[in-house]
Amino acid sequence: MGRAPCCAKMGLKKGPWSLEEDQILINYINTYGHANWRALPKHAGLLRCGKSCRLRWTNYLRPDIKRGNFTKEEEDSIINFHEMLGNRWSAIAARLPGRTDNEIKNVWHTHLKKRLPQNQQCNVSKQDKEEIMKLDLDATKSNQDAKQEQDPVNSPQCSSDVSSFTTSDNNENNCSITTSNTTNDHDMSIDINNVDSPENDLALDDDFWSEVLSSDNSDDTSGFPAIGDDYQIQIPFSPTVTEEGVLSASSLSMCDNMDFWYDVYTRAEELTGLLEL
DNA sequence: AACTTCCCCAACCGCCGTTAT
């Protein structure tokens, strides 16, 4: 037994939204919120399905949406994140404040995809994609498990995100991961000072991360790393850095070392989550 | 000026995972 389509009800309007409809939706959500999208159009007096209302709000009317053209920095970030995350537009959007997944998807298909050389457009193998999904699920589960254990009353209400890879001291082998959340700004640096041989696959293995997680570098006796701690990791190749200071890595090395970067990225998110507990 | 083609992007569709009953 299949589920009925969202807009199966007769008489519901489809297509572009009018200014009047937009205003009704904005006024309603500003007054009552959007706890129940299904019921919202009926209560607001809109001849739309809840799904259409939700899309209009999340992709266009939300007050925190940044309108206008994408900056070069944003476009570079999308390219970099796409290399790491693939077509996971919502995950990419979460890393670009003010931009929606739909917008990012559009700009990718209309502009950015064309910039890549042909041999890089399909460079992510099925195996890589599966591995990414596995790593991301593991990281997500790890964060969720950790958050479920915390006291829901006394815990800060915040979300974490690794906003960018940046370099420090103009040293291309010296990389930090900048994080932020809604209540505090964190700069969690992972300095990469020692370039090791490409054969060194131990740089980011479980031993390293468990060592980081159990670090007692800080005064904090919880066993978790503290804000401001530096962790030395060995990097098997040199990343390149754009003029804006965003670590891009060459497309080739980024793709060749996708697991490496994805590990850095997801583990940094894990650490950030732990810092906030 | 008229027509065709191309491009952009808002919106839709269908699927999936989670939650409620």
Add this chain to the structure above:
DNA sequence: AATAACGGCGGTTGGGGAAGT
């Protein structure tokens, strides 16, 4: 446990404007 409802996601479409002929 089974089913339906719901929110969220990624893929795709199609209307409309711009560019080309």
